[in-house]
Amino acid sequence: MATQAKEARPVNPPAVDGTVRAAKPRTSAKGEQTRARLIAAARLLMADQEVPFTTRNVAARAGVTHGMCHYHFADRTDLILAxxxxxxxxxxxxxxxxxxxxxxxxxxxxxxxxxxxxxxxxxxxxxxxxxxxxxxxxxxxxxxxxxxxxxxxxxxxxxxxxxxxxxxxxxxxxxxxxxxxxxxxxxxxxxxxxxxxxxxxxxxxxxxxxxxxxxxxxxx
The missing domain is CATH 1.10.357.10 (Tetracycline Repressor, domain 2)
Structure with a gap:
C-alpha cells in the first residue's frame, strides 16, 4: 500500500476554561488547511439547514474524502464542537x-x-x-x-x-x-x-x- 504524507491524528486537549474542545490534530500546514476547510464547510451546512448535517455531506462540501473528514474529526459531534x-x-x-x-x-x-x-x-x-x-x-x-x-x-x-x-x-x-x-x-x-x-x-x-x-x- 502506498504511503501518504501523514496529517497527525487528532487528540482531545483538556478544557482549561470550562469549554469542551473539539479534537485538534497536531499538525502540518496542510493538515491545518484541511481541518479549516472542514470547519468552514460545517458552518455552511449548519447555517443552511436544508442539507442534512452529516460528516459525509461536510466532506463533500469541503472537497475532501469522507475518510479524511474522520481523520480530523471522530464524528459529527466533534465537528459541531469545532x-x-x-x-x-x-x-x-x-x-x-x-x-x-x-x-x-x-x-x-x-x-x-x-x-x-x-x-x-x-x-x-x-x-x-x-x-x-x-x-x-x-x-x-x-x-x-x-x-x-x-x-x-x-x-x-x-x-x-x-x-x-x-x-x-x-x-x-x-x-x-x-x-x-x-x-x-x-x-x-x-x-x-x-x-x-x-x-x-x-x-x-x-x-x-x-x-x-x-x-x-x-x-x-
Whole structure:
C-alpha cells in the first residue's frame, strides 16, 4: 500500500476554561488547511439547514474524502464542537474584551453597544439556532454550548459589577447581567427569522434602562 504524507491524528486537549474542545490534530500546514476547510464547510451546512448535517455531506462540501473528514474529526459531534470554538471570536471574545478594558461603566457600556453595532456575519444567527437544536439532542454539544453561555452571561455580569462598585448601594450585578444577557440572546433568536431589529438601539435602551433601575434597588 502506498504511503501518504501523514496529517497527525487528532487528540482531545483538556478544557482549561470550562469549554469542551473539539479534537485538534497536531499538525502540518496542510493538515491545518484541511481541518479549516472542514470547519468552514460545517458552518455552511449548519447555517443552511436544508442539507442534512452529516460528516459525509461536510466532506463533500469541503472537497475532501469522507475518510479524511474522520481523520480530523471522530464524528459529527466533534465537528459541531469545532464550529462552536470557531465562532467564539465572533461573539464571546469581543464582548469580554469590551467589558474588560479599563474605563467607567458608561465607557464600557459604550464599547458593548459599539460591538453590537457592527455587522454580524450572515451565518451567525442561523448557526446559533442550529447549535441550540443540537444541544438539545447531544450531551457533549450541550456541555460545550452551556460553557459558552456561561462566558456570555459572565461578561454582562462583569459590566454591571463595575456599575455596582460605582454606585456603592449594594445592588446585585448578577440579575442585571443575566437579564441583559438573556434579552440580547433573544434578539439573536429573532434575527434568525430574518426579522429586522435595530440591535444597537435595543441594547442601548436595555443596558441604560437596567442601569437606571440599579440606582434605586428595590427594598428586600
Amino acid at each position: 464550529v462552536v470554538e470557531d465562532i467564539r471570536p465572533e461573539w464571546i471574545l469581543p464582548l469580554e474584551e469590551a467589558v474588560a478594558l479599563p474605563g467607567s461603566f458608561a465607557q464600557r457600556a459604550d464599547r458593548v453597544i459599539e460591538f453590537f453595532s457592527e455587522p454580524e456575519g450572515d451565518d451567525l444567527a442561523p448557526l446559533y439556532t442550529s447549535v441550540h437544536w443540537f444541544a438539545q439532542n447531544d450531551a457533549r454539544v450541550r456541555e460545550s454550548w452551556e460553557a459558552e453561555y456561561r462566558r456570555w452571561r459572565a461578561a454582562f455580569v462583569a459590566l454591571f459589577r463595575v456599575l455596582a462598585e460605582e454606585l456603592g448601594n449594594g445592588v446585585d450585578p448578577q440579575p442585571l447581567g443575566d437579564a441583559a444577557a438573556s434579552a440580547v440572546d433573544g434578539m439573536a433568536a429573532i434575527r434568525s427569522l430574518n426579522a429586522e431589529i435595530d440591535t444597537p438601539s435595543v441594547v442601548r435602551a436595555l443596558i441604560h434602562g437596567l442601569a437606571r433601575g440599579a440606582e434605586y434597588p428595590a427594598a428586600s
